[in-house]
Amino acid sequence: MNSGIRKAGLVALVGVIVAVGGYGFEKQEPQIEDALPITSVSSEDKLYEQSTIAFTSNRDGNAEIYVMNVDGSGQKNLTNNPDHDMDPSWSPDGKNVVFCSKEIKGTCDIYIMNSDGGERRKLTDNPSQDMFPSWSPDGSRIAYSTIVVLPSRRRNWEVCVMSMDGSGQKNLTNNPGLDRVPSWSPDGKKIAFVSGRDGNSEIYVMNADGSNQKRLTNNPADDAYPAWSPDGKKIVFSSSISRQRTTVPKDAVIYVMNADGTETKRLTNNNAGDGLPSWSPNGEKIVFCSDRDGNYEIYVMNSDGSEQKRLTVDPAVDMNPSWSPFLVSEK
Numbered sequence: 001m002n003s004g005i006r007k008a009g010l011v012a013l014v015g016v017i018v019a020v021g022g023y024g025f026e027k028q029e030p031q032i033e034d035a036l037p038i039t040s041v042s043s044e045d046k047l048y049e050q051s052t053i054a055f056t057s058n059r060d061g062n063a064e065i066y067v068m069n070v071d072g073s074g075q076k077n078l079t080n081n082p083d084h085d086m087d088p089s090w091s092p093d094g095k096n097v098v099f100c101s102k103e104i105k106g107t108c109d110i111y112i113m114n115s116d117g118g119e120r121r122k123l124t125d126n127p128s129q130d131m132f133p134s135w136s137p138d139g140s141r142i143a144y145s146t147i148v149v150l151p152s153r154r155r156n157w158e159v160c161v162m163s164m165d166g167s168g169q170k171n172l173t174n175n176p177g178l179d180r181v182p183s184w185s186p187d188g189k190k191i192a193f194v195s196g197r198d199g200n201s202e203i204y205v206m207n208a209d210g211s212n213q214k215r216l217t218n219n220p221a222d223d224a225y226p227a228w229s230p231d232g233k234k235i236v237f238s239s240s241i242s243r244q245r246t247t248v249p250k251d252a253v254i255y256v257m258n259a260d261g262t263e264t265k266r267l268t269n270n271n272a273g274d275g276l277p278s279w280s281p282n283g284e285k286i287v288f289c290s291d292r293d294g295n296y297e298i299y300v301m302n303s304d305g306s307e308q309k310r311l312t313v314d315p316a317v318d319m320n321p322s323w324s325p326f327l328v329s330e331k
């Protein structure tokens, strides 16, 4: 690691901590906030006090799962091992995180751990790549993507589902296209996913049992990483026309559309790659990753695209943000 870059990152990180400290001070000395409706203040306060953001970073030498407060403070790692730990997604009660991990000489498998990083349990154990886990809203199942190698040696992605103990693994898509990145609707009845079955990546939706697979986007760009809004009315996703086979292509843009595929609106607009969006539990904000400042960092914006703010400042790759549900403290 270039020590100059590292130092610059640390100095900038200190800046973030100071800014966060300022936020806390302002809250103790309320001024403008006094004039806001009570509901608005309490909604924002709840977001800051009772939710957290998980993400992936390789700042310590290999990919680990991290968590931070929603203002970017308190960044700490939940995993600490030589494997590549990625793609965190929260259980609906916020007590567990499902993620994928690739051993140095192995393939990706799906794991669960407690939200403090304890009790790591392996759910899939096979020679295939299992990635992009998403927990069902009732807590009973986990959808994920797996690579199936066909007799022709062609690789085929499918969206699968399993119980939260890893049993009952079932292929939901059964299609020669590349089906991946499932996201449950908040009512648990549907799963949005990405498929390349019609020539380029589009967002699809299906019933949670795999029936009624339907295309929502239809354009020449690669549309990927759908995430359902907490009220079930919208789906945010990223889109790229460059055909780069990376997680967040340099031209990726974040869009939001109605859950039936109508009224697509652009949320990010710059010369960088913006992708991997995840909604806050109150639906008012979206966390995502972007390389607009030179390397991949985690950003947050209002759900209409306004007020885009950086949360991480580190020369490493910071990606895969996942906003937790509201966490109920047990006292």
Ligand SMILES: [Ca+2]
Pocket (backbone or CB within 6 Å): 062, 063, 064, 079, 080, 081, 082, 083, 084, 085
């Ligand atoms: Ca690791």
Ligand SMILES: [Ca+2]
Pocket (backbone or CB within 6 Å): 156, 157, 158, 159, 173, 174, 175, 176, 177, 178, 179
């Ligand atoms: Ca497939």
Ligand SMILES: [Ca+2]
Pocket (backbone or CB within 6 Å): 200, 201, 202, 217, 218, 219, 220, 221, 222, 223
């Ligand atoms: Ca497309």
Ligand SMILES: [Ca+2]
Pocket (backbone or CB within 6 Å): 295, 296, 297, 312, 313, 314, 315, 316, 317, 318
């Ligand atoms: Ca970074």
